[in-house]
Amino acid sequence: MSRQQYRAAIIGTGGIAHAHARAVQSSGGRAELVAVADVDAGRAREFADKYGIPHAYAGADELLREQELDVAHLCTPPQLHAPIALACLEAGVTALVEKPPTLSLAEFDALIEAEQRTGARVATVLQHRFGAGAARLRRLAGAGELGRPLVATCLTQWYRGEDYYAVPWRGTWESEGGGPTMGHGIHQFDLLLSVLGPWTEVTAMAARQARPVETEDVSMALVRFESGAMATVVNSVLSPRETSVLRFDYERATIEVEHLYGYTDDDWTVTPAPAHEDVKSLWGADRTEGSSGHTGWFAAVLDALDQGEQPPVTTKEARRTMEFIAALYASAFTGERVRAGQITADSPFARRMDGTGAPWRNQ
Incomplete structure (x- = not known):
């Protein structure tokens, strides 16, 4: 190359x-x-x-x-x-x-x-896809070493006070496009999607609990994937003990990472299911000292450009994540389950993430 x-x-x-x-x-x-x-x-x-x-x-x-x-x-x-x-x-x-x-x-x-x-x-720029732990998880899962994915949890519980929203473009649909679903949790649930693959349906809730903003300050979703796996996704800017957590329960092991704004191999844990202790040795075979972040992502961009390929994260991949966000808001604001592909070009939730309007807009 x-x-x-x-x-x-x-x-x-x-x-x-x-x-x-x-x-x-x-x-x-x-x-x-x-x-x-x-x-x-x-x-x-x-x-x-x-x-x-x-x-x-x-x-x-x-x-x-x-x-x-x-x-x-x-x-x-x-x-x-x-x-x-x-x-x-x-x-x-x-x-x-x-x-x-x-x-x-x-x-x-x-x-x-x-x-x-x-x-x-x-x-x-969705840099958490490019940490060594995420790459290892996708590789082991793709090789069938973990068995079927069954259950996942994706938590982005951060804290942003009123001073954070003093910046004029924050907290509005017109300038930021959404709340923690759009601008904070996207890193974690994009990584979730990159591991578990295509999602098929979303059932969600969102609320403006405490911050003086137009957008939500918390959202929660239940997600089903083509594989049959099910996940819970939480996005919050109301959580004083801040954390970012992803947990994947496969047939043969639970794989977890807890960090805040970037992870290293030390932030991952592996709990094998009975009779599958070999998963732990597979996971630890290629440990690194690096962290997830912009440096690893940019190196992947340059590698793709060197090979004449589309740099990551491609529009095809990122669209799946953007459609997931639109579906989460659509479900939260209409009270209905939303399936992949349901938000077509003529949907109000395709034109704006608040679609038909946040339920609290006139409060």
């Missing part, structure tokens, strides 16, 4: 942009940050100086016009993801989009159409 050096830019210099800059700088020279853009020109220049980036711009359009790029890291507030990703595609630049990639399923489908039309690529 021949390796190239890729010209990269970062658009948006909020907190997550620093993780992207460090990932590029940790690529071993495979990528170079040549430009950064932010609507606050002073902040763009400060970010550029911090990371030794030669060019700083006051907007994405100017950056895309002035620079020849291979990839652009989109680290803006969510409502800007779709329009800037579209501009990148039109410029022939691969767009690496932070979560959530768009505000709606309809916006995401527009990106898929533009990707097919322009030949450029979009990849969603």
Whole structure:
């Protein structure tokens, strides 16, 4: 596999942009940050100086016009993801989009159409798929070493106080697209979906319990998968003891990970079923010291580009996750079970995640 050096830019210099800059700088020279853009020109220049980036711009359009790029890291507030990703595609630049990639399923489908039309690529940043533990779990499960998947639990119980929502774009359907279902739990349940495969139906509830926001601050869902496995998914920003937990109960073992914003091999535990102690040795055969995060994800992106393939997480894979989010909201707000494929282009929940409207909107 021949390796190239890729010209990269970062658009948006909020907190997550620093993780992207460090990932590029940790690529071993495979990528170079040549430009950064932010609507606050002073902040763009400060970010550029911090990371030794030669060019700083006051907007994405100017950056895309002035620079020849291979990839652009989109680290803006969510409502800007779709329009800037579209501009990148039109410029022939691969767009690496932070979560959530768009505000709606309809916006995401527009990106898929533009990707097919322009030949450029979009990849969603869902970095927890790329930790060693997740890769090992998918490999062992795919090889049949764990038996059938039966039961799973997916918990994102974080805490975000009112000061967090003082940022104007947070907590609204128009600018963030949703609450913890959209912007916090997505990492955990995307990993759940990457392990268990296609989901078939969702039954959910959501509520605005405590935060002064338009969106939910907690949601819960029961999910069935094509394999027959069933899962519980919880997304919360109301939980003082913060944790991120995934538990998979297979016929031959329980596999668990508990962390907060990123995991290492030390965060995983394996409990074999009786007569299946060999699972523990299979799990421990290739332990690593690395952690899940942007560095591993970006290395996978560069590997795909080197091979002329679509970088991860592909639009096909990310759409399954976005459809799951839309289905969860649709079930929560209508009180009905929602099946995969049920949210078609004419559904209000395809156009907006709040669809027919959150039940508390007039309270």
